[in-house]
Amino acid sequence: MLHAPDPRAALSWVIRDIHSKGWATGTGGNFSAVLQPEPLRLLMAPSGVDKGLVNASDLIEVDAKGQVVRGDGKASAETQLHLAIVAETGAGAVLHSHSVTNTLLSVVRAAQGEIVLSGYEMLKGLQGITTHEATVSLPILPNSQDMAAVAQKMRSQLRSSQPPYGILLAGHGLYTWGDNLVQARRHLEILEFLLEVSYRQALLGRVKSEE
Ligand SMILES: CSCCC(=O)C(=O)COP(=O)(O)O
């Protein structure tokens, strides 16, 4: 289904799959795929829908200003973040998850401003990484309901000399992306795996030091 020629079938399957993994419980998370770059058309789920129940025909199309140009429903307030990521990275798909692990770790590590992932074989699942001897930093931005302000902070992270593979919003969730939906989904799975490892490693360290 992921390789389906119909982008609606592919994106709706990815959304339900992410929900089934517990990374977009209830209405949490939002997801987009670029249908065409010029004029920009993003395929997205409408705001506030249960991400376990999204069908191909439920998806809406939004333009570069975040206005709905096709389909029923409202565009997510977080559409601005998807648009900023697409504009800065040229991504073909953007995935935003609300897993328990990313919600928790992004709060606990908020003061550090980043989560560093280093030395794991699974890092090679990220595009361009060919060795476990790699270090990836996921910036943590403060959460806010002011999406224009969050989008601006994301843009400056994405313009850095080493743009990140993902960005965390503290107590909220993870944004990641890829050249296409297949790559974006792989990045999400890899980063969720590595965040889970990081979380369990911290727990283990705590148990050890308490012995
Ligand atoms: C309980 S979900 C709160 C809103 C959110 O963070 C999210 O990712 C989903 O928002 P949407 O408007 O796209 O449904």
Ligand SMILES: [Zn+2]
């Ligand atoms: Zn969210």
